[in-house]
Amino acid sequence: MRTRLPEGFLWGLATSAYQIEGAPDADGKGPSIWDSFCKVPGNIRNGESGEVAIDHYRRYRSDVALMRDLGAQAYRFSISWPRIFPQGDGPPNPAGLDFYTRLVDELLAAGIRPLATLYHWDLPQSLEDRFGGWQARETAEAFARYAGFVARHLSDRVTDFFTINEFRSFVDMGYQGLEVAVGGRTVRIRLAPGLALDRKGLAQVRHNALLGHGLAVQAIRAEGRRDVQVGPAENVEVPVPAVATPANIVAARRALRHLNAPYLTAMLEGAYDAEWLKSEGEAAPQVEPGDMAAIGAPVDIVGLNIYRPSAYVVADDSPRGWRALRLNPSHPRMDSAWHLLDPEALHWGPRLVHEVWQPKSLLITEHGCAAKDAPGPDGEVHDTDRVMYLRAGMAALARAIEAGAPVHGCFFWSAFDNFEWTDGLQRRFGLVHVDFATQLRTPKLSARWFGASAAANAIL
Numbered sequence: 001m002r003t004r005l006p007e008g009f010l011w012g013l014a015t016s017a018y019q020i021e022g023a024p025d026a027d028g029k030g031p032s033i034w035d036s037f038c039k040v041p042g043n044i045r046n047g048e049s050g051e052v053a054i055d056h057y058r059r060y061r062s063d064v065a066l067m068r069d070l071g072a073q074a075y076r077f078s079i080s081w082p083r084i085f086p087q088g089d090g091p092p093n094p095a096g097l098d099f100y101t102r103l104v105d106e107l108l109a110a111g112i113r114p115l116a117t118l119y120h121w122d123l124p125q126s127l128e129d130r131f132g133g134w135q136a137r138e139t140a141e142a143f144a145r146y147a148g149f150v151a152r153h154l155s156d157r158v159t160d161f162f163t164i165n166e167f168r169s170f171v172d173m174g175y176q177g178l179e180v181a182v183g184g185r186t187v188r189i190r191l192a193p194g195l196a197l198d199r200k201g202l203a204q205v206r207h208n209a210l211l212g213h214g215l216a217v218q219a220i221r222a223e224g225r226r227d228v229q230v231g232p233a234e235n236v237e238v239p240v241p242a243v244a245t246p247a248n249i250v251a252a253r254r255a256l257r258h259l260n261a262p263y264l265t266a267m268l269e270g271a272y273d274a275e276w277l278k279s280e281g282e283a284a285p286q287v288e289p290g291d292m293a294a295i296g297a298p299v300d301i302v303g304l305n306i307y308r309p310s311a312y313v314v315a316d317d318s319p320r321g322w323r324a325l326r327l328n329p330s331h332p333r334m335d336s337a338w339h340l341l342d343p344e345a346l347h348w349g350p351r352l353v354h355e356v357w358q359p360k361s362l363l364i365t366e367h368g369c370a371a372k373d374a375p376g377p378d379g380e381v382h383d384t385d386r387v388m389y390l391r392a393g394m395a396a397l398a399r400a401i402e403a404g405a406p407v408h409g410c411f412f413w414s415a416f417d418n419f420e421w422t423d424g425l426q427r428r429f430g431l432v433h434v435d436f437a438t439q440l441r442t443p444k445l446s447a448r449w450f451g452a453s454a455a456a457n458a459i460l
């Protein structure tokens with residue numbers, strides 16, 4: 001029997017600007033911290049960069065046509081802040097805005113609903129140089145002005161806006177570096193701008209990023225031309241009850257609030273969790289009057305990027321009521337060092353978020369995996385492992401929806417193979433294969449799975 005998704009469920013594809021566009025200097029764009037970071041030897045595998053990526057800036061028309069042919073109903077893309085404000089603030093660049101206007105028109109003409117993310121990590125370099133990027137409130141304030149400007153110009157055709165993509169990733173890995181255990185050894189992952197702040201410095205960056213989100217929510221509502229849907233897109237930390245007993249499910253709810261304390265918990269509760277603040281001690285961020293009200297500004301959608309679970313948890317009699325189990329080293333993985341394979345994340349993520357915070361609407365804003373894809377002698381790419389991964393994840397998501405989680409769509413990461421940050425061009429996440437030398441696009445088996453499932457609104 002095939003599992004159906006609820007009526008109106010959106011089957012979408014996702015990308016981000018720096019990972020696909022290329023054209024870093026075109027039409028007045030200013031440099032971003034990713035343009036700079038990629039130039040430093042050693043930062044990116046094989047010294048690669050997003051300088052060309054998949055040349056989407058020039059090929060967006062045929063890329064949209066391809067997504068239409070694949071059966072995409074919606075497309076989540078990101079807007080490059082330094083294309084619109086080359087210096088981050090100051091005068092806007094009309095040619096930059098024009099690119100997104102044309103992209104949105106093309107999507108609408110193709111019958112694809114556009115959803116725009118305002119910050120997917122490509123901070124204008126000028127804000128980094130002048131203020132230390134997100135270390136300063138000036139960046140949060142500039143972000144809100146940029147978000148309001150975009151809403152004013154695009155909200156007649158774009159209804160859904162995500163403020164910031166994955167706070168935890170660009171803050172923790174960009175401003176401190178994050179240690180990740182990979183098969184018995186520990187590697188330190190760094191993203192742009194590649195700083196190594198202390199705990200106090202990092203806490204302030206976290207706070208300023210949350211403030212940027214909150215001020216942007218307010219600016220988008222104020223400047224939008226009609227009612228828009230606004231929210232964050234966060235890589236929620238997902239605890240999985242080790243054995244789903246009632247006591248362990250209660251423990252998982254507690255773990256969810258704790259593990260997400262610096263980001264989602266603060267945004268959705270409009271306050272920092274007391275236990276977390278206590279544990280931060282001297283390092284707790286400096287909070288100005290009014291900040292928490294802005295950070296907790298009501299949102300219409302919560303976007304969840306879900307790739308893997310964070311921990312298996314059980315109830316215990318400690319004051320916090322739960323503990324995490326050590327994950328077995330043989331827990332299976334997909335083709336990235338960090339990528340534990342566990343479809344249960346797509347069940348417990350949305351389900352626990354619903355049970356703890358009752359948001360109005362949830363979207364899975366990213367779900368996908370890397371695989372070792374290469375066209376075979378027949379020119380086809382049979383990414384059977386990705387089909388397995390997506391099918392299993394969607395079945396788990398369907399169970400979360402049955403349990404009451406208001407999930408209205410899923411955006412697969414990614415539409416196309418692209419520039420995967422420090423992993424460079426070799427880590428392929430696309431449903432469409434891209435030959436980076438020729439820019440030839442070849443839909444993989446997973447793209448066929450996606451199109452057929454979207455058309456049937458069922459997991460095929």
Ligand code: FCB
Binds near residue numbers: 019169235366413420
């Ligand atoms: C997410 C990022 C996205 C992509 C995927 C694989 O953390 O938001 O840009 O890199 O991981």
